[in-house]
Amino acid sequence: MTFSIKEWQAVHLPHWAQQRSDGFKATQSVPLAVFTRLTADVPESVDDLIATLNVHAYYGPPSNGVAQGALWLDLAASTRLPMVCQRCLKPVVVDIHAAQKIRFVATEAQAAMEDDDCEEDVLALEPEVDVAALLEDELIMGIPIVATHSVCQAEGYQPEPDAVVEAKVSPFAVLASLKKPT
Numbered sequence: 635m636t637f638s639i640k641e642w643q644a645v646h647l648p649h650w651a652q653q654r655s656d657g658f659k660a661t662q663s664v665p666l667a668v669f670t671r672l673t674a675d676v677p678e679s680v681d682d683l684i685a686t687l688n689v690h691a692y693y694g695p696p697s698n699g700v701a702q703g704a705l706w707l708d709l710a711a712s713t714r715l716p717m718v719c720q721r722c723l724k725p726v727v728v729d730i731h732a733a734q735k736i737r738f739v740a741t742e743a744q745a746a747m748e749d750d751d752c753e754e755d756v757l758a759l760e761p762e763v764d765v766a767a768l769l770e771d772e773l774i775m776g777i778p779i780v781a782t783h784s785v786c787q788a789e790g791y792q793p794e795p796d797a798v799v800e801a802k803v804s805p806f807a808v809l810a811s812l813k814k815p816t
């Protein structure tokens with residue numbers, strides 16, 4: 635089953651989670667260009683690139699006398715994003731893998747109260763959840779602060795073996811040589 639981006643943006647999550655006893659899983663590739671916030675600063679065209687999205691919506695086991703467990707959404711997304719290498723200033727393509735668990739609660743107040751204390755994200759359940767935006771948020775958080783090639787040389791860098799050797803002479807040695815009577 636594949637969804638249009640419009641469908642990813644307005645998901646009735648309980649409907650997904652109730653489809654099967656183990657919830658609902660979907661994997662889909664979408665054009666990277668649909669994520670306009672993620673690709674806003676990309677230095678080149680993203681027309682040929684895709685992002686792979688994985689979702690699993692399900693109800694957790696009931697607990698504390700509550701008949702129905704919490705509604706969960708496990709998200710995972712991966713893509714390749716063109717960036718600028720901060721060492722040589724040439725294009726570099728960075729692999730981004732993001733994953734996050736989200737637990738939904740009834741109200742914003744409850745979400746705010748619980749969010750700091752747990753590993754998962756806690757959100758208030760809305761009638762229509764923008765799952766595409768949640769996935770895009772995770773990908774954005776997965777962008778490295780500094781992108782570099784694993785091997786490259788700084789822009790304008792010219793190896794100067796002599797300079798390296800000179801730098802190894804301790805300033806104290808220089809001082810000592812100055813003190814010697816000539």
Ligand SMILES: [Zn+2]
Pocket residue numbers: 719720721722723724726782783785786787
């Ligand atoms: Zn580089």
